[in-house]
Amino acid sequence: MHASVARRTLGTLIPPKVATPAAVTGGTGAAMARVVDFYSKLPKGPAPAAAxxxxxxxxxxxxxxxxxxxxxxxxxxxxxxxxxxxxxxxxxxxxxxx
The missing domain is CATH 1.20.5 (Single alpha-helices involved in coiled-coils or other helix-helix interfaces)
Incomplete structure (x- = not known):
């Protein structure tokens, strides 16, 4: 399997790079707001049972x-x-x- 095929296949498993080290430790509050906004939109609780x-x-x-x-x-x-x-x-x- 080629590296690009493996990277494309595994690309859906890796979360987007929202929480970069610069955004978390940086002095700007806007970058951290993006991180908080992203994680606040994620569903809470257990996943619903699949029909x-x-x-x-x-x-x-x-x-x-x-x-x-x-x-x-x-x-x-x-x-x-x-x-x-x-x-x-x-x-x-x-x-x-x-």
């Missing part, structure tokens, strides 16, 4: 949790495999009777 959607939330989480979709997926795969095997067996009998 879970999709198949996992519908079938495996909550009060309607069941293993039904897993059983259906297994039966579908079995039926698909059996159909392929049966058709290959018919092709075998087409030319080679036993």
């Amino acid at each position: 879970s959607t999709g198949l996992k939330a519908r079938f495996f989480d909550g009060k309607n949790a069941s293993g039904g979709p897993l059983v259906v997926a297994m039966l579908t795969l079995f039926g698909f495999g059996y159909t392929i095997d049966y058709n290959m067996h018919l092709k075998h009998h087409k030319n080679h009777h036993h």
Whole structure:
């Protein structure tokens, strides 16, 4: 991976450079006001619970949790495999009777 790709990927994880050492220790109150203003806008408290959607939330989480979709997926795969095997067996009998 190139350095620029890694820097771009990790760029979203690094907070903006608002609280530079010069702004915090400097004599200007305007620079420190920028730092205070930035941090005062951040949300307070725990993060809200993400609304879970999709198949996992519908079938495996909550009060309607069941293993039904897993059983259906297994039966579908079995039926698909059996159909392929049966058709290959018919092709075998087409030319080679036993």
